[in-house]
Amino acid sequence: MKSNKVRLISEDGRRIDGRLPEELRPIKIDIGVLKNADGSAIVEYGNTRVLAAVYGPREVVPRHEELADRAIIRCRYRMLSFSTSSERKSPAPSRREIELSKVIREALEPAILSNQYPRTAIDMFIEVINADGGTRTAGITAAAVALADAGIPMLDLVAAVAIGKLDGMLVVDLNGIEDMNGEADMPIAIMPSLGKVTMLQLNGVLTPEDFKKALSLAINSISKIYELQKEALRKRYLTVEE
Ligand code: ADP
Numbered sequence: 001m002k003s004n005k006v007r008l009i010s011e012d013g014r015r016i017d018g019r020l021p022e023e024l025r026p027i028k029i030d031i032g033v034l035k036n037a038d039g040s041a042i043v044e045y046g047n048t049r050v051l052a053a054v055y056g057p058r059e060v061v062p063r064h065e066e067l068a069d070r071a072i073i074r075c076r077y078r079m080l081s082f083s084t085s086s087e088r089k090s091p092a093p094s095r096r097e098i099e100l101s102k103v104i105r106e107a108l109e110p111a112i113l114s115n116q117y118p119r120t121a122i123d124m125f126i127e128v129i130n131a132d133g134g135t136r137t138a139g140i141t142a143a144a145v146a147l148a149d150a151g152i153p154m155l156d157l158v159a160a161v162a163i164g165k166l167d168g169m170l171v172v173d174l175n176g177i178e179d180m181n182g183e184a185d186m187p188i189a190i191m192p193s194l195g196k197v198t199m200l201q202l203n204g205v206l207t208p209e210d211f212k213k214a215l216s217l218a219i220n221s222i223s224k225i226y227e228l229q230k231e232a233l234r235k236r237y238l239t240v241e242e
Helices: 095-111 135-149 176-181 208-241
Strands: 027-031 039-045 048-059 072-079 120-130 159-166 169-172 184-191 196-200
Touching: 027 135, 027 208, 039 135, 048 135, 072 095, 072 135, 095 120, 095 135, 095 184, 095 196, 120 135, 135 159, 135 184, 135 208, 159 176, 159 208, 169 208, 184 208
Parallel strands: 072 120
Antiparallel strands: 027 039, 039 048, 048 120, 159 169, 159 184, 184 196
């Protein structure tokens, strides 16, 4: 989050990519994209493209990590070295990737009925194929449908979006330039039908009024993403039946 040098909202209220403040990028969800994973999905938020693969419930290796009363849930978020627009990203796990792995796991854990599979592991891998802002939010949306695709029992899906503040205006689903140059960035994950927030982070500054409005924008956007998740799941399972 840097000081606001680039103009991000035009005179006619459009953003750099032509979107209105409350408009999501085009979102695409494809489920069951990997044959060898138990569940998988590719999710696109505009130019951001993320692959999620889920394995499990399966035997815990190393064994000492297993839990007697529930499944252990693990997550690894990674950006492929060719995924960024700037120079090649180092393939070594960065502090950011380690932190995001934890953030994404914690956003999904409340939805997973892990007590149904004691002494097993559920592993989620999030691979960022192309990064243009919102990789954690697209990653959460992708992991949720990949978990469902793996047949893992869940209380609800989880979907996520980032709300930002650009030139004093609240907007939804920040792209890379907006993320770098805006005044605030607030990624939020919600279990949509339960109406429960499972992740909320804030980078930058918002007033209490902004915060309330940002939350309601997030709820509204996430309900749209949730519809796309359900539609993609229906498409996947109707195709299998045919
Ligand atoms: P998110 O992707 O969830 O918005 P960040 O706010 O940390 O997470 O990153 C914002 C954007 O900055 C990313 O989506 C990506 O486009 C870019 N970015 C992040 N890390 C790197 C990196 N190591 N090299 C180049 N670009 C990066």
